[in-house]
Amino acid sequence: MRKIIPLSFIFLMILASACSVTRNGQDDGRIELVLVQVNDVYEIAPLSGNVGGMARVASLKKQYQQKNPNTLLIMAGDFLSPSVYNSLSYEGKPIRGRQMVEAMNVAGMDLAIFGNHEFDIKESELQSRLNESIFNWVSTNTFQQTSEGAQPFKKTANGKEQPIPEYIIHTLRDADGTVARVGFISITLPFNKAAYVIYTDPLSTAKKMYAQLKDSVDAVVAITHQFMEDDRILANNLPQLALIAGGHEHDMRFETINGVKITKAHANARTAYVITLEINKRKNSINSKAHLVYLNESIPLDSATNVAVEKWTNIADASFKNIGFDSKKIVLVKGEPLDGREAEIRSRPTNLTKQIILAMQEAAPKAEVVLLNAGSIRVDDIIAMPVTQYDIIRAMPFGGGIQEVDMKGKLLKQILDQGEKNKGIGGYLLYNEQVKFDNQKNEWTLKSAPIQDEMVYRIALSDFLFSGLEANLEFLNKQNPGIIKTYDVQSSCPLSDIRHAIIKYFENHPG
Template identity: 55%
Template sequence: MKVQFSFYTLISLLLLSSCKTLTTSAPPVVDDGKITVTFVQINDVYEIAPLQGGKVGGVARVATLKKQELAKNPNTFLVMAGDFLSPSVYNSLKYEGKSIRGKQMVESLNSAGLDWAVFGNHEFDIKESELQDRMNESTFKWIASNTFHKTKSGVAPFEKVTSSGKESIPETYIMNVQDEDGTQAKIGFMGLTLPFNKTDYVAYTDELNAAEKLYSELKESCDAVVAITHLAVEQDSILARRVPGLALIMGGHEHDMQFKKIGKIYITKAHANAKSAYVNHLTIDVKNKTTSVIPELRMIDTAIPEDPATALVVKKWMDIGEQNYEALGFNAKRIIRDRGEPLDGREEMIRSGKTNLTRIAVSAMEKAVPTADVVLLNSGSIRVDDILQMPITEYDIIRTLPYGGSILEVDMRGSLLIKVLEAGRNNVGSGGFLQYSADVNYDTTRKTWTLKERSIDPAKSYHVALADFLMTGGEANMAFLNKDNPDIIKIYPTITAVSDPRSDSRLAIIKYMAELGK
């Protein structure tokens, strides 16, 4: 009986277990009316490789971050909020006989899985044909709401040429998304750019007026409208007030991280050069017609591994760069300073005053030409538009002054020197704003220029060391500064020997910083 009881008991338990398995199937998926979309946002990226000795940044790490977020949410997209084709040290280099001009950025970002980009002001630093090539090479989408292509035949949207033909860069873009429970939503995008770089082939419309107009059109068919911008944060704030229905503003331009909330709208800007990314989680409640955003600042550092495929693309371009640098006498990886305060090369600072970086550059030129009475450097030669963090390598100096150029020695009359200094002072806010020796000052009361506390004598000859570009007459409001000016007394031979720091201002700065000690 005991054995028989155990046998029947076992059969009963198996039957119960079978019934239980059949009755505990997963409940059906129900559309909850809510959907979350994740945007990995970067902006102002000029470097494809990690910086600070490999500790921060790197497009290959951005690629990994996108993949990590995709694993959590299939509706994840990588966004570039402008400024990535220029400025870059690569823009002064050539590959296969052509100027690189941002080609390394497009190839790296293609590999990283960039989905959308808007124009930054620096996209228009390069030639029209070069920008066209970069757009054609890109596998991501562009949005241009207030920037248009100006040609001889008129103003029209920019175009991208693909294997299937030409496609216009749209003013807006509408994306359909769906999640695993079936919730569907439409998200509208606009891309706004500040009218900072007024080059011949670009036409701008007012960014705020464009935003108001396009939002009124998008809101009729979209569940949420997002602005991707390259504006000053003050303009982003005005945008948020004038278009309060926006779900999110993802911006660029400042280079340092920005985070604001105007009403219900978050404004997010990551650190330049992919030192961080904003991961913005946008949730759309389709039924109640509301949106909410959870912004998350993610630092891009050694905690994020490099995506192998993108890392190979980056290595290809780094090798191309190093080959070019070596031919010019540089050792790109050598550390020349490993401690001290960061060096400020931001355009808004160096084009309106002096910074620790510009003081070093001028001091280096003085050291290279100890006989100079005055040193002159146009701020536009400094193209890094960033704050250089320690450690500083030779590569950092190369990317700071990507075009290099020799230090030219000239004897000129004081009358011409005064005219040059005055033009530089009037060029505030542009690349023609001059950096000069600490001994030179402008007396605002007497409205006179002084050298070592003595007025510059218009009739006297002064030995001036200056960036060679200045003597071409090509700088803003300085067409008069050229070899034919009668107040030029003597132009000394250009130094070309790599062993002499006068041959390249970058070599002079590197030598000066290295001699100061680490």
């Protein structure tokens, strides 16, 4: 791997007010850095209940920046995808995170890292987002796979191509002249195996980079996007870290492991973590304080950022209206939050997946078995009440119809077996509760009766699943001899778009 010259990537983010200040007193050797941290943000606008939104994130940063110019806004991965916007186009091109980068630019984002979902989009689309961003990126263990091997991702700005650095050093100073240097590294879990991405081992890479940085800075912060258990391992192996600011779980997490604080805010900027690093150069010590801030109506919307948010919201609303949706209409008022987190729905049924299956059953009442690939659900979030049509769209941004077919039991069992083998990926199958696996008899049953090889069953399934394009389920297509009959779907029928079927189900069953 080509060695990067670190000094070429050091960015000196010293605000003019700090640079021009006349010392008010003797340098006391103490200085504070404030980090406003968000992670796993897919929505630029406030969600149901009027919480979150990039305009509130921007406002929060400004509040702290007014008190301390040494304030940075950081994004701990997952913001380009998944998003309902990724199913839309604007100016003749798929949006693919463009709305988020524009909002982050206006909001004053300072530093971002790759999450696993950044690699959901095409290589060319990611390159466009990198080029559009005016904030900095750091990528310690994630590289671009090229014909020359692993190389740093690059960003083109003002006609100049710049590699994304493996670390960044931020220099800060205060009114009495204290100067400190803080190094930032990033770790991304090797979850998305896109062909254009290559990962180095997270832990060994972090240890190597810390060793390279430690003697040239006063503190090292790791911004991570990985499981909490991996963050714990990182803290146990590198207790000298000033902070681990993480993402990935979508739920708030806070732990202190081996003296290192690990912070993760709620997804979609429902909250933000505000961390103050108190650096004492004379004592060679670092003290950290972490405070969780709820981004509700008590935090005003930043007007400049809100202009960008409303621009993209209007673009999306117009697109939804053209395909028959009223994005602001409430379809479910009360109930438990619906769990659409990827790690959950790709390994077990959740209350969200159960509701979707019930909606499919209601739309196809003659079907004996309902099948849905978990990868059809892209929200990777917990949907709070009240649920709007927009929530349904963002849960299943690509829509698609519900196809009914008659198939032999032998094929049905083959499909169900493979669905279980697909646990953890998008091809994991969700099905109605009448279908069960009898572990004692080692057989699939329908309504407590064994599924018979030669018996014909009526099945409702997503049209994508029936296309043969799902991982390890290529045999599931209309050419398979186990398919006896397919049923036509009228365009005016809820079967023509699974999202309309879900909306109708919620309207028929208000809770």
